[in-house]
Amino acid sequence: MLQIHDVTKAFFPHTANEKIALRGITLDLADGDFVTVIGSNGAGKSTLLNVIAGAYRPDEGTIGIDGRNVTKMPDYIVARDVGRVFQDPMAGTAAHMTVEENLSIALSRGHFRGLARGVSTARRKRFREVLAVLQQGLEDRLHTKVGLLSGGQRQALSLVMATASNPRVLLLDEHTAALDPQRAELITRLTGELVAAHHLTTLMVTHNMEQALRLGNRLIMMHEGNIVLELSGDEKRKATVADLLERFDHIKGAQLSDRNLLA
Amino acid sequence: MLGAIDLGLIYGLMALGVYLTFRILDFPDLTVDGSFTTGAALTATHLARGGDPWVATGLGLVGGLVAGAITGVLSTKGRIHPLLAGILTQIALYSINLRIMGKPNVSLTRAETILTPLKSNHLLASGASIAIFALVVVLFILLTDWFLNTDMGLSLRATGANESMARANGINTDAMKILGLSASNGLVGLSGALVAQYQGFADATMGIGLIVAGLASVILGSAILRSTRVVIATVAVVIGSLLYRVIIQLALTVGLDPNDMKLVSALIVIIALLVPRWASMGANSRRHRSHQRAGQPAVAGGPGVSDHAEAGA
Numbered sequence: 161m162l163q164i165h166d167v168t169k170a171f172f173p174h175t176a177n178e179k180i181a182l183r184g185i186t187l188d189l190a191d192g193d194f195v196t197v198i199g200s201n202g203a204g205k206s207t208l209l210n211v212i213a214g215a216y217r218p219d220e221g222t223i224g225i226d227g228r229n230v231t232k233m234p235d236y237i238v239a240r241d242v243g244r245v246f247q248d249p250m251a252g253t254a255a256h257m258t259v260e261e262n263l264s265i266a267l268s269r270g271h272f273r274g275l276a277r278g279v280s281t282a283r284r285k286r287f288r289e290v291l292a293v294l295q296q297g298l299e300d301r302l303h304t305k306v307g308l309l310s311g312g313q314r315q316a317l318s319l320v321m322a323t324a325s326n327p328r329v330l331l332l333d334e335h336t337a338a339l340d341p342q343r344a345e346l347i348t349r350l351t352g353e354l355v356a357a358h359h360l361t362t363l364m365v366t367h368n369m370e371q372a373l374r375l376g377n378r379l380i381m382m383h384e385g386n387i388v389l390e391l392s393g394d395e396k397r398k399a400t401v402a403d404l405l406e407r408f409d410h411i412k413g414a415q416l417s418d419r420n421l422l423a
Numbered sequence: 424m425l426g427a428i429d430l431g432l433i434y435g436l437m438a439l440g441v442y443l444t445f446r447i448l449d450f451p452d453l454t455v456d457g458s459f460t461t462g463a464a465l466t467a468t469h470l471a472r473g474g475d476p477w478v479a480t481g482l483g484l485v486g487g488l489v490a491g492a493i494t495g496v497l498s499t500k501g502r503i504h505p506l507l508a509g510i511l512t513q514i515a516l517y518s519i520n521l522r523i524m525g526k527p528n529v530s531l532t533r534a535e536t537i538l539t540p541l542k543s544n545h546l547l548a549s550g551a552s553i554a555i556f557a558l559v560v561v562l563f564i565l566l567t568d569w570f571l572n573t574d575m576g577l578s579l580r581a582t583g584a585n586e587s588m589a590r591a592n593g594i595n596t597d598a599m600k601i602l603g604l605s606a607s608n609g610l611v612g613l614s615g616a617l618v619a620q621y622q623g624f625a626d627a628t629m630g631i632g633l634i635v636a637g638l639a640s641v642i643l644g645s646a647i648l649r650s651t652r653v654v655i656a657t658v659a660v661v662i663g664s665l666l667y668r669v670i671i672q673l674a675l676t677v678g679l680d681p682n683d684m685k686l687v688s689a690l691i692v693i694i695a696l697l698v699p700r701w702a703s704m705g706a707n708s709r710r711h712r713s714h715q716r717a718g719q720p721a722v723a724g725g726p727g728v729s730d731h732a733e734a735g736a
Contacts, residue, residue: 236589236593236594236596239590240593246591251587251588252588252591254580254581254584254585255584255585257580257581261577265577265581265592268577268578273574273577273594274575275574275575276573277573277574278572278573278574305651
């Protein structure tokens with residue numbers, strides 16, 4: 161469903177500030193795969209998501225979604241097939257618009273936006289259904305401006321907006337990091353449920369190792385623009401946070417000693 | 424004073440256009456000064472040649488649509504700062520408008536206009552003209568409200584409200600900005616076309632400083648009717664435009680020089696911007712005091728105060 165082939169991305173190339181964010185990343189997600197991505201700050205996790213979403217154009221390599229090469233497409237065209245939830249609960253919704261208006265915009269993903277009424281009666285019925293799943297009481301607040309919702313509610317709404325139109329790929333970028341533990345737990349649970357319900361091919365970046373192990377069927381660890389560890393199936397199910405930390409230290413140590421040898 | 428109401432309604436179309444860019448798209452568009460005159464110039468020139476009044480008025484509308492689209496392309500495809508893109512189009516239009524008219528001023532005293540039936544029966548600045556202009560403005564308010572609630576209109580609003588969210592949902596925000604700027608300046612051009620026919624001439628300088636009148640209408644309107652609901656906000660903008668013209672008229676009646684009107688315009692905008700803020704600051708500090716009485720911690724700007732301010736907004 162999602163093919164990332166040998167993707168490289170550098171910021172400020174050919175300058176003193178050059179920062180290589182991705183060094184030849186290759187990753188293949190089958191239909192329904194749910195991959196969690198962990199790694200230290202600056203490992204290239206967010207860059208990877210931005211490159212897939214078309215927000216950044218890779219320097220080299222190709223990205224395919226459902227067999228279609230989207231490498232050079234602008235982000236708003238890629239977005240027809242890709243749902244996103246950002247870390248900032250404010251980023252995924254329009255504060256000055258109502259819950260139902262936000263959902264209408266999300267539901268039109270991949271369709272021509274013409275002169276039909278945005279919030280139709282038929283759509284309103286569907287909104288109630290998709291919001292009822294959240295158990296946040298949002299289904300009774302369709303006319304509320306999104307700016308008046310709490311961060312957790314906004315993020316739950318963002319999650320529904322990103323999944324309701326059944327995108328081919330779902331990208332989650334630390335989407336629970338800005339929430340308090342209770343809300344983060346709620347959004348984590350909803351993520352698992354919604355991804356399973358829609359059978360979505362998902363890539364989720366997180367700093368929370370426990371969350372990375374709990375969700376998804378595959379896990380990758382990134383470090384300095386490379387994928388340094390990949391777990392799937394039984395291997396992932398059996399892994400613990402301590403395992404991950406140990407392997408991370410091991411990998412970091414190995415790279416450091418390589419560098420020391422070269423220096 | 425009835426004449427001021429006539430003008431307030433006609434300029435209300437321009438204010439609706441400014442509302443579309445300033446509030447909906449969050450794009451400070453300064454094309455207005457130029458596109459208003461372009462609408463007037465195209466209409467007046469066509470009328471002075473004995474052209475059909477309705478075609479002439481349509482030309483004014485189209486002139487505005489094109490002018491807005493140019494600013495839109497400059498800012499999106501050319502990635503020029505929105506303010507600069509508008510100023511560039513505006514200043515270019517000044518020369519273009521002189522070219523259209525061939526002289527700085529085109530008189531319409533003998534030309535047949537769409538307002539001739541009213542004018543020849545001495546019905547301008549009367550209850551009848553007010554009713555007709557009000558009907559036209561209400562029609563455009565309804566059209567704007569309808570459009571902003573369609574799928575395309577929601578995309579336009581999302582583009583102004585949260586551009587990255589709009590793009591993440593597959594909205595071509597560049598196209599939406601060009602569309603919004605074009606529609607906005609189309610209304611401005613139409614307003615210019617009507618003003619030229621109302622006052623019986625088009626002048627190369629008639630649009631100078633007009634953006635301030637447009638902003639004054641939008642800001643006065645939202646100060647009176649505080650709502651982010653499109654239906655109420657669009658009505659408020661036209662009420663703001665009426666109020667603005669009435670204030671200007673009063674200033675003239677009091678004996679102020681017409682040349683002072685730009686200063687008066689700027690003062691109206693400043694007052695309309697500052698007074699609601701002072702009012703809400705006053706309300707906040709009152710709330711703050713009552714908090715103290717209720718035995719709550721008196722931390723200036725603390726969470727209690729700001730939470731209440733948000734809930735009240």
